[in-house]
Amino acid sequence: MVGNSGDITLQMPSDLRPTKVSALELDIPAQHVDKRRGITRLTVDIPSTSPKITGKDAIHQHRSRWRTLEFYIYGIVFCIAIPIMVWIPVRLSDKSHPNYQMFKRRLEPGWLFGREIDNSDGQYRSVRNNIPLLTLLVFVFLTSKAVYTRVTSRFRSSQSENKLYLVPFLLFFSIIMLFGLCGTSAFKIFIILTLNYYIGKLSAGSRLGPIFTWLFNIAILFANERYSGYHFTMIHPSLQFLDNIQGVYPRWHINFNITMLRLVSFNMDYYWACTRVGTQENGQALDNKQRTTTCHPLEIYSFQNYLAYALYSPLYIGGPIITFNDFMWQLRRPLQLSLRGKVGYLIRFLICLFTMEVIQHFMYVVAIKDTKAWHGDSAAELCMIGFWNLIIVWLKLLIPWRFFRLWALLDGIDPPENMVRCMANNYSALAFWRSWHRSYNLWIIRYIYIPLGGTKNLLFTSVLIFSFVALWHDLSFKLLAWGWLVSLFLVPEIAARYFLPPSKYDSKPWYRHVCAIGAVFNILMMMIANLVGFVIGTDGISYLLDQVFSSWEGIRFLFITCVCLFVASQVMFEYREEEIRKGIYRRC
Secondary structure, three states: OOOOOOEEEOOOOOOOOOOEEEHHHHOOOEEEEEOOOOEEEEEEOOOOOOOOOOHHHHHHHOOOOOOOHHHHHHHHHHHHHHHHHHHHHHHHOOOOOOOHHHHHHHOEEOOOOOOEEOOOOHHHHHHHOOHHHHHHHHHHHHHHHHHHHHHHHHHOOOOOOOOHHHHHHHHHHHHHHHHHHHOOHHHHHHHHHHHHHHHHHHHOOOOHHHHHHHHHHHHHHHHHHHOOOOOHHHOOHHHHHHHOOOOOOOOHHHOHHHHHHHHHHHHHHHHHHHOOOOEOOOOOOOOHHHHHHEOOOHHHOOHHHHHHHHOOHHHHOOOOOOOHHHHHHHHHOOOOOOHHHHHHHHHHHHHHHHHHHHHHHHOOHHHHHHHOOOOOOOHHHHHHHHHHHHHHHHHHHHHHHHHHHHHHHHOOOOOOOOOOOOOOOOOOHHHHHHHOOHHHHHHHHHHHHOOOOHHHHHHHHHHHHHHHHHHHHOOOHHHHHHHHHHHHHHHHHHHHHHHOOHHHHOOOOOHHHHHHHHHHHHHHHHHHHHHHHHOOHHHHHHHHHHHHHOOHHHHHHHHHHHHHHHHHHHHHHHHHHHHHHHOOOOOO
């Protein structure tokens, strides 16, 4: 139940007419610089439950409800529900629990309070175990950059304010790191990058450029999966020795989907620069959005800059994703990122990392889920296993993304923040996907959503986009089912926004409560979709739903859950109103 916050017109490719699209739909926010933090990518906007109101009505609209009787009751519900939500998975993880023997083999010795740790999630384990090595790599990168800057300072003009002189260093370091990560597979990556570059360059401003770019990159994703990253023995058996030089991360093709986004970004930005679509440089300061849409002179789209961007060390492994235009503008016109902002971001990262450690030491829900050690568990216990697995999925993505973004910030590059809200602080399906992997969302908006027509073909575009997103993550039916479920679950919210627009009903006293009821269904559907896609799959969710609806106990639990989610939605509404009052509201 989200309100529209106004319409804007965006520039489109020359072969497509500009499409009038909703600022809320596309998440094109006003830009806001938080000088206290020194980090530029913060956004402000009107809350999704309230239209723009001015004068006395605006004062009444944003009056705080925190100290009302209604919210005191909500506070009591929070004080009861949250400890129970924590206590249930902790109790299921205790050694005295009957199912402990089924999953204990997946536990390892921990370092907190003499407890074991559930480090069984392979994806996060590879990050957690390599944090010391990655930290050393960051130190080597920053030290080498400082030496390079010092040595080359005597050859540079003292009046030069850009950092284009760093491109050779960034490229050299990235190549060394790439060979260390991938071994001889780095040659395969260079071949793919070179082919993509010449597809973009040779087609220049032709409409065939975007078509060939997309066909090539989608074909590469499928081929990478089909041939497991290829092998030199496919050329000749005598090249077996090259396959044996694998590097520390031999499965390079697993993460190449992120690099693929950069390849598309370069070719499309170059295509729009050739056709002069988008904002043209006027010598003035550029904000976040303008850095993405403002074209560079064509000589900036060189092979050297392309490789430096595509292989940029801090963001190569896991992102966040930054467009080519934005990346080069930050080199041509460096941002002023304060030391205080960087230190603050480091502290936030460490808090997230420690939070994950505490969860892993006290809640063995990943091991329980993987071994299906839930025999005899109640509906409430099954749901909490699912919920905390989703929290862990959120954290295991948040931590590496923030680590790599911190590395980029220390280098003076400000990529988008990927997670702008806690997973449990969402009530809108549309807003949830804007705040989950946000840089990917912004990439999709620029390179898929707007060219396909924006809100003119909203349902069709949503199905197509989520199908692409699912297959981009993994070529599996589980994620394809996730993509279709997400598309289906968007329909009720889109319909509610059409039939119950806030511009017409927001002043009604019942409207906020109707929105909260809609939010309850949104939250339940988002949890089901993510459990299917990232946790237990279609079979697991079928078992969970069967356990919930097969007994009065499960139905009673579902009713209590809906009441708690209703309360949580009201609190989230007011929390966003509080952000408005403080002038720090961020979309999503």
